[in-house]
Amino acid sequence: xxxxxxxxxxxxELPPRQRWTRYRFIHAVAIPWxxxxxxxxxxxxxxxxxxxxxxxxxxxxxxGLGAPEFIGLENFRVLLFEDESFGNALRNNLIWxxxxxxxxxILALFAASILARVKTGGVIYRMLLFMPFVIPSVxxxxxxxxxxxxxxxxxxxxxxxxxxxxxxxxxGRSDTALPSVAFSDNWHFWGFLMVLFLTAMQAIPxxxxxxxxxxxxxxxQEFRHVTLPGIRPTVTFMLMMTMIWSFLVFEYIWLxxxxxxxxxxxxxxxxxxKNAFQKFNAGYAAAQGLMISFFAGGIILMFLFxxxxxxxx
Amino acid sequence: MRYFRRQGENLLFNHITLMLLVLFAISPIALIFxxxxxxxxxxxxxxxxxxxxxxxxxxxxxWERGQFATTMGNSVILVVCTVAAELILxxxxxxxxxxxxxxxxxxxxxxxxxxxxxxxxxxxxxLFFTWRTLNLLNxxxxxxxxxxxxxxxxxxxxxxxxxxxxxxxxEDAARVDGANELQVLTRIILPITWPGFLTVGLVVGLGVxxxxxxxxxxxxxxxxxxxxTSFSKFASRFSRDWGLTSAGASMMILPVLTLFLFLQRRFxxxxxxxxxxx
Numbered sequence: 001x002x003x004x005x006x007x008x009x010x011x012x013e014l015p016p017r018q019r020w021t022r023y024r025f026i027h028a029v030a031i032p033w034x035x036x037x038x039x040x041x042x043x044x045x046x047x048x049x050x051x052x053x054x055x056x057x058x059x060x061x062x063x064g065l066g067a068p069e070f071i072g073l074e075n076f077r078v079l080l081f082e083d084e085s086f087g088n089a090l091r092n093n094l095i096w097x098x099x100x101x102x103x104x105x106i107l108a109l110f111a112a113s114i115l116a117r118v119k120t121g122g123v124i125y126r127m128l129l130f131m132p133f134v135i136p137s138v139x140x141x142x143x144x145x146x147x148x149x150x151x152x153x154x155x156x157x158x159x160x161x162x163x164x165x166x167x168x169x170x171x172g173r174s175d176t177a178l179p180s181v182a183f184s185d186n187w188h189f190w191g192f193l194m195v196l197f198l199t200a201m202q203a204i205p206x207x208x209x210x211x212x213x214x215x216x217x218x219x220x221q222e223f224r225h226v227t228l229p230g231i232r233p234t235v236t237f238m239l240m241m242t243m244i245w246s247f248l249v250f251e252y253i254w255l256x257x258x259x260x261x262x263x264x265x266x267x268x269x270x271x272x273x274k275n276a277f278q279k280f281n282a283g284y285a286a287a288q289g290l291m292i293s294f295f296a297g298g299i300i301l302m303f304l305f306x307x308x309x310x311x312x313x
Numbered sequence: 314m315r316y317f318r319r320q321g322e323n324l325l326f327n328h329i330t331l332m333l334l335v336l337f338a339i340s341p342i343a344l345i346f347x348x349x350x351x352x353x354x355x356x357x358x359x360x361x362x363x364x365x366x367x368x369x370x371x372x373x374x375x376w377e378r379g380q381f382a383t384t385m386g387n388s389v390i391l392v393v394c395t396v397a398a399e400l401i402l403x404x405x406x407x408x409x410x411x412x413x414x415x416x417x418x419x420x421x422x423x424x425x426x427x428x429x430x431x432x433x434x435x436x437x438x439x440l441f442f443t444w445r446t447l448n449l450l451n452x453x454x455x456x457x458x459x460x461x462x463x464x465x466x467x468x469x470x471x472x473x474x475x476x477x478x479x480x481x482x483x484e485d486a487a488r489v490d491g492a493n494e495l496q497v498l499t500r501i502i503l504p505i506t507w508p509g510f511l512t513v514g515l516v517v518g519l520g521v522x523x524x525x526x527x528x529x530x531x532x533x534x535x536x537x538x539x540x541x542t543s544f545s546k547f548a549s550r551f552s553r554d555w556g557l558t559s560a561g562a563s564m565m566i567l568p569v570l571t572l573f574l575f576l577q578r579r580f581x582x583x584x585x586x587x588x589x590x591x
Contacts, residue, residue: 028413028415029415029416031413031494032409032413032414032415032418033409033415033417035405035406035408035409035413036405036406036409036410036415036421038402038405038406039402039403039405039406039461039462039465039469040406040421040424042402042458042461042462042465043425043428043462043465043466045443045458045462046436046440046458046459046462046463047428047431047436047462047463048428048431048436049443050435050436050437050438050439050440050443051431051435051436051439053436053439053443054435054436054438054439055435057438057439064442107334111330111331111334114326114327114330114331115327115331117324117327118324118327118328118331121328123578125331125335126581127574127577127581128335128338128339129331129334129335129338130577130581131338131339131342131570131573132338132341132342133584134519134523134569134570134573134580134584135342135523135566135569136522136523136525136541136565136566136569137523137525137541138523138525138541138542138544138545138548138565139345139544139562139565139566141545142544142548142558142559142562143341143342143344143345143562144341146344146348146555147341147344151360152356152357152360152361152555153360154361156360157360157361187337187338187341191338192584192585195581195585196585199585244430244432247432248432248433248434250526251525251526254526254529255525255545268434269434272434272437272438273530276437276438276441277441277530282438282442285438286438286439288434289432289434289435289436289437289438290435292432292434292435293431293432293434293435296430296432300430
């Protein structure tokens with residue numbers, strides 16, 4: 001990003017045009033680009049080219065085999081006005097978003113702010129709280145299917161202790177399936193968030209805390225007026241990323257409920273997967289993928305707009 | 314962390330709360346290891362506690378019936394090849410960006426930044442059909458190419474920032490002494506920036522070992538299954554046999570947890586930088 005530094009030094013040493021030899025071209029252009037090209041070409045092949053194709057396929061009726069048939073905006077008309085499963089999935093994505101924007105953020109902010117004060121054993125706590133983040137999703141899903149099962153899980157144990165009514169099939173009921181999966185994902189995610197916040201908190205200058213102490217601030221006031229403003233860029237960025245991620249979720253739901261029971265926990269990722277690979281509606285699936293991109297783009301624009309409006313985010 | 318320490322402050326509340334949170338984070342992981350040593354009868358009696366007797370046969374049985382020899386082998390191949398490709402190709406690109414500043418370098422950085430925000434659902438479906446055309450479905454190389462590409466922005470940014478942290482004077486001195494570019498790379502740059510390469514290797518390796526979604530879509534041949542998709546099949550086939558599935562899960566997470574315990578700082582810092590990708 002910085003063309004300064006060495007680049008400029010070289011530029012000042014650059015010989016006049018007539019001495020722009022073949023040798024220099026090779027060293028300043030050809031070899032550096034030969035280093036860049038392999039991974040750029042690969043990345044374009046895997047991400048950019050299919051993304052452009054996706055935009056085109058979204059305007060077609062296509063099973064995935066043969067030639068796509070161009071149908072204009074028909075797919076978007078169907079998914080916006082006719083397809084109830086799209087609306088249902090979108091609603092579930094928004095419920096998911098409401099969950100992941102609150103529970104893990106509050107838990108992570110709380111844990112980071114009390115961990116930031118701990119000197120002895122701080123590194124150990126950080127490691128142990130982060131550990132669930134390195135467990136593969138298939139294993140996390142398996143543990144929580146067990147812990148949420150009515151026969152072996154936490155609910156059944158509480159029943160033995162006299163707390164009745166929680167030995168239900170959390171993943172099998174339409175009112176609890178989606179929050180239960182979101183909770184399982186959160187178990188794996190919040191420690192990661194906590195570490196990001198902790199790192200940001202440790203960069204806040206000490207004098208600010210000393211000044212707050214002199215002013216007789218309570219712990220809450222200190223958190224509200226020193227800590228939170230100090231880590232605001234990190235929190236805002238993670239809020240934005242988490243909002244975008246909420247539209248991409250797939251693995252945990254696929255592994256724990258496959259979108260069920262019925263369509264109770266079906267999100268856009270599940271709908272796209274089913275359309276593309278099980279129902280042979282690849283064109284329609286591409287249109288839904290493009291919708292997700294619009295949502296993600298909209299979120300990024302919203303944050304940029306708020307920042308431009310002078311919100312300190 | 315010393316900045317936050319108040320003189321004579323009572324931290325008992327902090328320690329108790331943190332220990333409760335640690336219990337929340339760790340006990341499900343401990344439970345996998347506990348259950349992996351129980352018989353089914355014991356799981357019925359004692360579903361959440363420490364095992365009464367150690368049933369090690371669960372491991373050999375899970376190893377056999379879950380075909381872990383094959384699938385772990387596949388995953389190791391995927392991890393090793395992806396990490397190698399990432400370090401070589403990403404390292405070359407990062408070196409070029411950090412040191413050579415070729416015309417268009419800023420455009421490349423901008424491309425990587427924009428490309429890493431494209432939602433996976435926009436390109437995953439067309440990518441599947443492209444891979445089918447190229448005969449890359451149900452191949453290891455097909456997965457390796459995808460994993461390498463998807464990790465490229467993170468790896469290039471991280472390696473570039475490590476390279477920018479090293480003064481180019483060392484390299485110039487070596488060149489004055491007559492070293493060629495390859496010697497500069499292997500004798501000067503790698504010995505100084507290896508922590509960056511190790512971090513990228515760990516983050517990418519962990520990602521590939523745990524990856525499920527892409528493997529689910531791109532590999533249907535059971536003999537090529539990585540350990541994740543295979544474990545998910547295994548867990549639903551033996552869904553009532555929790556001792557067996559827990560033993561399988563333990564074998565999957567043991568190598569990860571061991572590495573994590575030894576290199577936790579590098580893991581946490583790398584993931585904190587790499588996790589904020591789409």
